[in-house]
Amino acid sequence: MGLAKRIIPCLDVENGRVVKGVKFLDIRDAGDPVEIARRYEQQGADEITFLDITASHEGRETTVHTVERMASEVFIPLTVGGGIRACEDIRRMLNAGADKVSINTAAVFNPDFVKEAAERFGSQCIVVAIDAKKVSGPDEPERWEIFTHGGRKPTGLDAVDWARKMVSYGAGEILLTSMDQDGMKSGFDLGVTRAISEAVHVPVIASGGVGTLDHLVEGVLLGKADAVLAASIFHFNEYTIPEAKAYMAARGIEMRL
Amino acid sequence: MASVAVIDYGMGNLHSVAKALEHVSPETEVWVTADPEQVRAADRVLLPGVGAIRDCMAEIRRLGVDAEVAEAIASGKPFLGICVGFQALMDFSEENGGVDCLGAFPGRVCFFGDDLRDPHTQQTLKVPHMGWNCVQQTLDHPLWQGIEQNSRFYFVHSYYVQLQNANQVAARCEYGVGFDVALAQDNVFAVQFHPEKSQKAGLQLLQNFLHWDGRP
Numbered sequence: 001m002g003l004a005k006r007i008i009p010c011l012d013v014e015n016g017r018v019v020k021g022v023k024f025l026d027i028r029d030a031g032d033p034v035e036i037a038r039r040y041e042q043q044g045a046d047e048i049t050f051l052d053i054t055a056s057h058e059g060r061e062t063t064v065h066t067v068e069r070m071a072s073e074v075f076i077p078l079t080v081g082g083g084i085r086a087c088e089d090i091r092r093m094l095n096a097g098a099d100k101v102s103i104n105t106a107a108v109f110n111p112d113f114v115k116e117a118a119e120r121f122g123s124q125c126i127v128v129a130i131d132a133k134k135v136s137g138p139d140e141p142e143r144w145e146i147f148t149h150g151g152r153k154p155t156g157l158d159a160v161d162w163a164r165k166m167v168s169y170g171a172g173e174i175l176l177t178s179m180d181q182d183g184m185k186s187g188f189d190l191g192v193t194r195a196i197s198e199a200v201h202v203p204v205i206a207s208g209g210v211g212t213l214d215h216l217v218e219g220v221l222l223g224k225a226d227a228v229l230a231a232s233i234f235h236f237n238e239y240t241i242p243e244a245k246a247y248m249a250a251r252g253i254e255m256r257l
Numbered sequence: 258m259a260s261v262a263v264i265d266y267g268m269g270n271l272h273s274v275a276k277a278l279e280h281v282s283p284e285t286e287v288w289v290t291a292d293p294e295q296v297r298a299a300d301r302v303l304l305p306g307v308g309a310i311r312d313c314m315a316e317i318r319r320l321g322v323d324a325e326v327a328e329a330i331a332s333g334k335p336f337l338g339i340c341v342g343f344q345a346l347m348d349f350s351e352e353n354g355g356v357d358c359l360g361a362f363p364g365r366v367c368f369f370g371d372d373l374r375d376p377h378t379q380q381t382l383k384v385p386h387m388g389w390n391c392v393q394q395t396l397d398h399p400l401w402q403g404i405e406q407n408s409r410f411y412f413v414h415s416y417y418v419q420l421q422n423a424n425q426v427a428a429r430c431e432y433g434v435g436f437d438v439a440l441a442q443d444n445v446f447a448v449q450f451h452p453e454k455s456q457k458a459g460l461q462l463l464q465n466f467l468h469w470d471g472r473p
Contacts, residue, residue, distance in 0.1 A: 001391040001407065001431075002375075002390060002391070002431060002432065003382075003386065003388050003390045003412075003432055004388055004390070004409060005388075006388050006389070041456065046388065046389060071272065071276055072276045072279075072280065073280075075273075075277055075453060075454060075455070075456050075460055076411070076454055076455075076456050077411060077413075077454050094272075095272060097272045097273055097276060099273060099454060121308070122307055122308035123385075124308070124385060124387075124413045124414075125307070172385060172387075173387065201371065201381075201383055201384055202383060202384070202385065202387075203383045203385075203387050203388070226383055226387070226388070227388070256409045
């Protein structure tokens with residue numbers, strides 16, 4: 001028995017409501033993030049990631065209140081991502097009860113922000129989110145680049161080098177999303193997952209592309225991920241978290257059952 | 258009304274600890290405070306902590322929390338240290354090039370290392386040790402009541418405690434090396450993991466703490 005691999009359901013939240021739809025069978029208000037997070041906690045989720053896609057300033061206040069409510073009722077680690085651009089944003093989320101924040105675009109435009117954040121709040125609560133896309137041709141050695149704006153804008157940054165740099169700047173964890181795979185339900189990009197996981201000493205969370213339980217297994221066994229993040233397979237009751245955990249454990253993966 | 262002081266020395270997130278305490282015992286007053294009078298007045302004292310030990314120890318000394326902790330331990334009232342609040346009770350930590358800690362208990366805080374490996378498979382292990390690991394209780398204690406042997410708790414740390422006095426070890430864990438994850442001595446209990454983030458088992462431990470009379 002040792003450290004368990006983690007399953008992390010991800011909630012996309014806009015103005016205090018879960019979007020992208022969550023359809024639990026016997027839940028009345030499918031849009032309330034706190035109710036959904038509590039449900040996942042009860043099912044045995046190892047952490048919750050809360051992705052805030054709210055654009056307006058007023059909406060951000062709602063987000064803080066939602067995080068506060070969630071932290072009063074859900075007693076597993078809670079990561080908040082989306083719109084984290086300054087130390088004040090981090091302070092506000094941690095005060096509301098988040099355990100970690102995830103920095104994405106702001107890290108690309110201002111890498112020193114990651115350094116400052118890690119020094120001020122500790123690496124344990126700084127997750128750097130990396131959106132990577134494969135840029136190598138079929139006959140070339142595999143290479144991935146960092147993209148921003150939901151995968152639309154290339155940055156010219158090599159994903160593996162970038163991950164190394166972010167860790168040297170103090171990132172305590174990497175949340176890696178493959179932009180090619182996201183929403184495709186055809187599995188993680190195992191190449192980039194493994195390349196980054198082997199390049200850095202901090203935990204790597206694989207994200208983007210989960211459609212089956214075998215994809216979760218591959219992410220850990222072949223991609224060498226320390227945790228797997230998924231949204232739709234759990235939201236739509238295709239699989240429950242206990243099913244996913246039992247499936248992974250049966251394939252020799254250490255899980256918290 | 259019973260009260261618990263969560264010592265606030267400005268490091269990290271105390272809100273999750275306070276919220277978990279309020280959740281398990283709405284009838285207990287939870288004071289997040291650095292005020293010595295309030296810490297003295299509380300029935301129970303909790304020393305949390307996240308982040309780097311050098312900064313934690315600097316704030317602990319600047320705010321006089323070192324004296325508050327010594328007084329609380331000597332008073333015999335139930336005392337709980339969490340994570341860096343556990344490490345701070347030791348003599349010395351290797352972190353940040355070496356930092357003297359409170360010296361309340363003999364022991365050292367050691368680095369997992371840059372090349373930590375599973376002794377059986379030789380696979381590289383990530384540092385920090387982050388996630389849910391099994392906790393092996395090594396003695397009977399009121400704080401373990403209702404918690405199954407080898408229950409999983411949530412950890413996040415790069416440094417671990419080695420207690421000098423084996424009689425003070427209340428639990429062990431394995432991650433490349435074996436290390437001490439809980440200390441028990443008289444009215445003091447301290448843990449490396451985060452009970453406030455460890456769902457059922459963690460909430461049970463906090464509830465046990467709020468009902469504990471401080472006797473082993």
